[in-house]
Amino acid sequence: MSRAVRSGARRARLPRGEGPWAWLAAGSVALSLLLLGGLLTLIAVSGLGHFWPASVSLLELDDGRQLAGRAVRELPLPEGEGRERLYFTGNRDLDGQVWHWLAVERIAASERPPELVVLERRRFGDFIGRLVAVVPADRVQAAAAAAAADEPEAWAALGSRLDALEALRAERETLRRGVILPLVRQLEADPEDRAARRELAQANARARVLAAAMQGEVAILESVDGRRLVQPLDEVLRAWRPNAMSLPEKLGAWSRGLWRFLSEGPRAANTAGGVWPAIFGTVLMVLLMSVVVTPFGVLAAVYLNEVAHQGRLTRWVRIAVRNLAGVPSIVYGVFGLGVFVYGIGGSLDEWFFDEQLPSPTFGTGGLLWASLTLALLTLPVVIVATEEGLARIPVHQREGALALGATRLEMLARVVLPMAVPAMLTGVILAIARAAGEVAPLMLVGVAKLAPQVPVDGEFPFLHLDRKFMHLGYHLYDTAFHGDDVQAAMPVVYATALLLVLVVLVLNLTAIFMRHHLRARHGALPRH
Amino acid sequence: MSVQPFQTMPVSRRPAGPIIDVSPEASSLEIENLTLAYAGKPALRELTLRIPRQRVTAFIGPSGCGKSTLLRALNRLHDLNEAVSWRGSIRLEGQDIHAPEVAVDELRRRVGMVFQAPNPFPMSIYENVAFGLRLRGGLSRRRLDDIVEWALNAAALWDEVKDRLRASAWSLSGGQQQRLVIARTLAVRPEVLLLDEPASALDPISTLKIEELIRSLKSQLTLVLVTHNMQQAARVSDYTAFLHEGELVEYGPTDDVFTNPRLARTENYITGRMA
Numbered sequence: 001m002s003r004a005v006r007s008g009a010r011r012a013r014l015p016r017g018e019g020p021w022a023w024l025a026a027g028s029v030a031l032s033l034l035l036l037g038g039l040l041t042l043i044a045v046s047g048l049g050h051f052w053p054a055s056v057s058l059l060e061l062d063d064g065r066q067l068a069g070r071a072v073r074e075l076p077l078p079e080g081e082g083r084e085r086l087y088f089t090g091n092r093d094l095d096g097q098v099w100h101w102l103a104v105e106r107i108a109a110s111e112r113p114p115e116l117v118v119l120e121r122r123r124f125g126d127f128i129g130r131l132v133a134v135v136p137a138d139r140v141q142a143a144a145a146a147a148a149a150d151e152p153e154a155w156a157a158l159g160s161r162l163d164a165l166e167a168l169r170a171e172r173e174t175l176r177r178g179v180i181l182p183l184v185r186q187l188e189a190d191p192e193d194r195a196a197r198r199e200l201a202q203a204n205a206r207a208r209v210l211a212a213a214m215q216g217e218v219a220i221l222e223s224v225d226g227r228r229l230v231q232p233l234d235e236v237l238r239a240w241r242p243n244a245m246s247l248p249e250k251l252g253a254w255s256r257g258l259w260r261f262l263s264e265g266p267r268a269a270n271t272a273g274g275v276w277p278a279i280f281g282t283v284l285m286v287l288l289m290s291v292v293v294t295p296f297g298v299l300a301a302v303y304l305n306e307v308a309h310q311g312r313l314t315r316w317v318r319i320a321v322r323n324l325a326g327v328p329s330i331v332y333g334v335f336g337l338g339v340f341v342y343g344i345g346g347s348l349d350e351w352f353f354d355e356q357l358p359s360p361t362f363g364t365g366g367l368l369w370a371s372l373t374l375a376l377l378t379l380p381v382v383i384v385a386t387e388e389g390l391a392r393i394p395v396h397q398r399e400g401a402l403a404l405g406a407t408r409l410e411m412l413a414r415v416v417l418p419m420a421v422p423a424m425l426t427g428v429i430l431a432i433a434r435a436a437g438e439v440a441p442l443m444l445v446g447v448a449k450l451a452p453q454v455p456v457d458g459e460f461p462f463l464h465l466d467r468k469f470m471h472l473g474y475h476l477y478d479t480a481f482h483g484d485d486v487q488a489a490m491p492v493v494y495a496t497a498l499l500l501v502l503v504v505l506v507l508n509l510t511a512i513f514m515r516h517h518l519r520a521r522h523g524a525l526p527r528h
Numbered sequence: 529m530s531v532q533p534f535q536t537m538p539v540s541r542r543p544a545g546p547i548i549d550v551s552p553e554a555s556s557l558e559i560e561n562l563t564l565a566y567a568g569k570p571a572l573r574e575l576t577l578r579i580p581r582q583r584v585t586a587f588i589g590p591s592g593c594g595k596s597t598l599l600r601a602l603n604r605l606h607d608l609n610e611a612v613s614w615r616g617s618i619r620l621e622g623q624d625i626h627a628p629e630v631a632v633d634e635l636r637r638r639v640g641m642v643f644q645a646p647n648p649f650p651m652s653i654y655e656n657v658a659f660g661l662r663l664r665g666g667l668s669r670r671r672l673d674d675i676v677e678w679a680l681n682a683a684a685l686w687d688e689v690k691d692r693l694r695a696s697a698w699s700l701s702g703g704q705q706q707r708l709v710i711a712r713t714l715a716v717r718p719e720v721l722l723l724d725e726p727a728s729a730l731d732p733i734s735t736l737k738i739e740e741l742i743r744s745l746k747s748q749l750t751l752v753l754v755t756h757n758m759q760q761a762a763r764v765s766d767y768t769a770f771l772h773e774g775e776l777v778e779y780g781p782t783d784d785v786f787t788n789p790r791l792a793r794t795e796n797y798i799t800g801r802m803a
Contacts, residue, residue, distance in 0.1 A: 399605060400647040400709070404660035404716060405637035414659070415649055 040501070047498040050491030051257035053242045053250050056116045056128055058224055059087070060109040061102070068116055068128045068224040069100060070242075072487075077103070088488075090118070090126035094227055098125060099487055114244035115151055117158075119221070122235040122267070125488070131239075132220040132228070134158050140218060140230055155241070158219060161233055165214055172210045179203045261495060266450065266475075275496055281367075281447075281469035282503055284455060286436050288371035289378065290428055296375070297382025297431075298417075298424055304383070305390040306412060318387075325380035333441025336373030341365055341445055365446030367455050368465035373445045374438060378431035385430060389423020390416065425515040429508050436504040439473035447474045449482075472500040550578040550767075552622075556720055556750040557602060562616035564594075564601060566609075571597045573774040575616070579720075579767075584742060584751045586765035586782065588758065590797065594774040595754045599722050602752065603639040604632050620720070633663075640718035644725040646705035648697035648712070653689050656697045656708055660716035675715055682748075683711035684741050703734025710741065720750045728756060739764050758798055762786050770794045 059067045069087035076083050083104045092098050119127040134157040183200040187193060214234040221229040240253060264274030300321075308314045345362035353362070362368070393416055401411040439447075448468035455467040480486070480493045552558060555578035564572040572594045579585045587595035597606075604625060606612040618625050625635055637660070648656050657676045661667055667675070676693075680686040685707040689700070697708055706726055713721060723742065727735040742751055742764045755761050761768055762782060769779040770793075778785055778794040789795040 394645075394647070396643050396645050396647040397649065399641075399643060400649065401659075402605065402608070403603060403636055403641035403643075404663065404712065405633045406660075406663055407633050410663055414663075419650055 043494055043498045043501065046491060047495035048258070050495050051254045051261065053118075053240055053245060053253045053257075055112050055242050056118060057087075057110050058113050058116060059102070059107050062106050062108045066224045067100065067102075070128075074104070088126075090128040091124075091223055093124040094223055094229060098485070112243040114241060115155075116224075116243055117155070117221075117239055117241050119219075119231065119236050120238040121231070122237065127221055127229070127231065129221055129223040129229075131155055131158060132222050134161060134217065134219050134233070137216050137218050137232070140220065154219075158233075158239055161217055162236060162239060165234060165236075168210050168214050172207060172214075175203060175207055175210070180207065262499075266470075275470075275472065275475060275499060278470040278472045278475040278496070279499065279503060281455065282436060282472045282500070283507070285367060285371050285374065285442075285469065285471065286432055286507055288367065289374040289435050290432060292371060293375040293378050293382050293431055294424065294428055297379050297427060298386050300379070301383045301386035301390060302412065302417070305387050306408075306416070321380050321383050325384065328440075329377055329438050330440040330444075332373055332377045333444035335376070336369055336441060336445040337365075340369040340372055345369060362466050365444065365468060366466045367446060367469050370442050370446035370469070373441050374435040377438065377441065378435050381430045381434060382424070382427035385427030386420060386424045389420040389426070392423070393419050422515045422519050425511050425518070429511040429515070432507045432511060433504060436507060437473060437500070439471065439477060442471055442474060447471045449474075449478050472496055472503060476500060550580045552578065554578075554580050556581040556621065557752075558617075558619040558622075559598075559602075560617045560619070562598070562601065562614065562618060564597060564606070564612065564614040564616075566597075567611040568613075571774050572601070572614075575771075575774075575776050577769060577776055577779055579750060579752060581750050582746055582748070583766040584746050584753060584764055585767045585769065586753045586755055586761040587769050587771060588755060588761050588797070589771035589777075591756075592773075593771040595771050596724055598771070599641075599724055599752060599754050602720070602722055603636045603641055605636075605641070607632060637716045638718055639720040639722060640713035640716065641722040642706070642709050642713055642724065642726050645729050646702055646709055648700070648705050648708050651697060652694045653697050653700070653708060654693040657712050657715050659712060664716075679711040679715035680708075682714050682745070683707045684737065684744075685711055701734070703730045703737060706730060706734065706738060707741065710738075714745075718749060720752065721745065723751060723753045725754055725756060727760065735760070758786075758800075770797060772797070 054070045056068055056070050059069070061067065067087070067089060069089035072086045072088055074083055074085045081103075084101050085104055085107075087100045087102060088098060089095065089100050090098050115130060116128065117131045121127060131151065131154050133154045180200065180203050183196050183203065186196045187200065190196075215232065217233040219231045219233055219236065221231050223229070242250070245253065261274045262279065263276050265277050266275065267273030304314060304318060304321075308317075341364060345364065345366075348362040397415055397419065398411055401415040402408075406414065446468055448470055450470070455464045455469050476493055476496045479489045479496060557579040559578070560576050562572055562575040563570070575598065587598060589595050600606055601614070602618060602625075606614070620635070620638065623630065625639075649659060651659070654676055657679050658672055661672060661675060677686060677690075680689060685704060688704060689695075689708075692699075697705065700708060706729075710721075710726075726742075727738045730738065739760060742753065745751060746766075753761070753765060765782045767780065768782040768785040770777045770785065770789075772793060778789060778791050780790075785794065786798060789798060
């Protein structure tokens, strides 16, 4: 036995061929790629599918009941009792629930009538059913009596009314942001300003006119089992008839839906609407973090590598810095809360914002503290990468500069640091990769569940470091676990996850592109 | 840097070989009783020699004999290394280079150095040559252009690069890079040019060009050349110093040292019987 083991060991030292090892290594690469690709595909398909205007089926069950909904998924029942299918049926206000699990064999008939409409509404979620008529609110009784309305005519009326409402909403938003909010701020600063007060009254009157114009029209809807519903139109955001749409129309609706997701703020406790404030918050926070962490990290690395005496103390500091990279991020969050928010922020409030106390300005979580906390978190990464870059700069480059009469400072500034810029960017890339995905510390130092106002606007000082902000990672967590309808939130979660991955990717690619550009200017470092 | 005593050094053994006598007036650098050690390990022992002005002086010797160490002592490049200790004196045109009133960056302008591996900075060709000039500043754009052209001409590189001065210096060939480094050093108008095996990383054609350049430069400045290549030393130098184990073994006119070495050690090395 022992002889066999020994001879085996000898063979391992002197492999005859590299076949098995190459296969093993290639296999693990393939497996990793497969898992990664699978993950991204799952996120992309589930996330992007959310915006697809899927067809709606009209179902007749074996007990004669009728139901309209969109099939979501199908599972086998235990012990081979057939299959069960999940339908999204909407109409929370009629049924009290929006999901139906149906055994497949109970479905007697299934068709896709083109007249079925889906309405996206502000309250109660989607409606799925038939459109009867669009009428002024005061004529509901009369219209309901004349039951047999002309369906295509009603659909056309609905479309034009929704377009008009959209225009009114846009006008009201412009008015609110462009006129009313600045005036309110002006009045807060100077309550005696008569002219501003008069203008505000006028603007408010105009806003009331707009609001009134939005009301007063209703759609009479009918679910497929014949129940009627009067739906005020100002609560309807969009309407579509998925079964009547051609593929290009569906693609158009899909891309518009995707665009709304990217450009609008969230609605309905974050389960619907868009994620624009979260995208903006994430990117802004990461950029601020990079701006803070880069100079500190680079200076620290320069000190450790170029200035400090390379003794035992420096070695210990270096080890400590490297180990800081491994500290759990929530610990940094606690530190940020204690030192930045309560410590520094509290003092700032006492010194500069005491007229607003007890409501805190900087003494609460905000963009600045979140960025600083993440900068602290990623500092070791930047230091280590920069130090490695500095150490890699050949000694003959340094000596070349010194031999020309450069002082040590000139050598650093003109030769060593420019050559180390790619390494610094590598550090920043790693820092961004880490920071953009970090959620735990942010919960302590400034992320908000809902902050539709992004921290940059036209109001002085334009960049509001004290504001709370939304973050894709936290939005993901919040949507996934804190909604009342997890099933409905799932596609939003996937879409947000996809977006988070893309944001990190884009931020990284930007830095990588910059690094490549810098390297390409002079070619790779020559090796001697 | 202060003079530190040596415990480990044996009492000076005067080099036995005859040392030619360059008069102090004709010498650019005077090295006297220079002893130097890395972390206590002696590298140079009691060296005394004068390097004549506007001549090419070659240091030869086996690896580890201390010839590069000696060269780097001449522009105080050892200053950065805390492990180096030394005593003795080096005078440039009669002035002690370690005197407190001598600024080391000023000294290094007067004593330029070219290294074994071409080390152009990651900048354009133009910026490389202008690097030393920009450090001091105060030159007009036009004057800068003139000096850059002059230096590149002096390094016999102008014709090859005049159309691409803005191109990266790293796009040049090895030989061109080394001539660029020489041009860069010449641009600050040094009195002495130290060359540490400047052609050892180059192909024969580039080596030839460097050697021609060295010969052409001696009308303007003093050159000190460290080389492993006996033929090169014989071809380009006027004086040759043979170092062995940190000691100056033989120093004289190159023709004498190569054709009629006075010591067996020198002869053995030159004829290749000693590595």
